[in-house]
Amino acid sequence: MDAVFASQEMLALMDRVRRFALTDASVLICGESGTGKEIVARALCHYSNRSNLVWVDVSCGALPDTLMESELFGFHKGAFSGADQAKEGLFEIADGGTLFLDEIGELDLRLQVKLLRVLDSGEYYRLGGTKKVKVNVRILTATNQDLAKMVAEGRFRKDLYHRLAQLRLTVPPLRSRPEDVGALLEFFRQRHCPDAMFSPAALHAIHHWDWPGNVRELRNAIISAGAVATGGQVTFDDLPDEIRAAGSRLILDHSLRNLSAAVSGPDPDADQGGGLLEAMERSLILKTLTETNWHQEKAASILGISSRTLSRKLKVYMPSA
Structure with missing residues (x-):
């Protein structure tokens, strides 16, 4: 897997990864969904003395409990119905x-108990078996849940939690490391839509979105935008709906600041890209009105503004409206 980052937060994290990789201690990797926890786990393996040995991964939420037990520990013939x-x-x-x-x-x-025994002793029985299996395995785990809270609520064993978290890493969400957005965008663009370029308006919206789905959401947004784009350029209108909606609110907020500045004086913190933002705002308003058959109340609701504000905007952009 490729690890793409430019932020100081991720550089510091990867420095810890390299140091943790040199031990055989269990590592718990925490972070929101989509932040790249598996990539961090693979980096731990890559920098370890087991890098040339086998790598096995499994999602504990992907299989029912009965299947997960047989998947982890194996079984003997006749251990259960269907075990041929x-x-x-x-x-x-x-x-x-x-x-x-x-x-x-x-x-x-129940499986947490069995996992703890394996981690402590390196031995276990296959399902239906009478002879112990002995293994030497480096354990890495990941979660997007608060395991400490789950321990307090009795949903996760305290002893297993401490055994898994001998070392701990937390992958920060994408919104806290905006420097990585541009690097990831270019990486995904080259991989999924190398012939397409992103317009200034599209780039502006991408860099101002919070990315609640983190890196996975950014990747999917780039794939989606590249698939619908025409003419070799990804425009603002090619972006997913939620990003465009956030972009429209940002533009309208900017315009309201400009209206206020016109009365009280210039805002030293105001965005200097007013021409581009005004063009984007006008395009969004007209597009939303077209989609709602020029129902101004519906359009205002979609844009997240009042009908009065929309009416004022129309008088600016379309004096005859």
């Missing part, structure tokens, strides 16, 4: 290497 032949578990497959358990907060309490 023996199967190795992921711990056996990962022996000597690294096992990454994603979404560890989804693991059933």
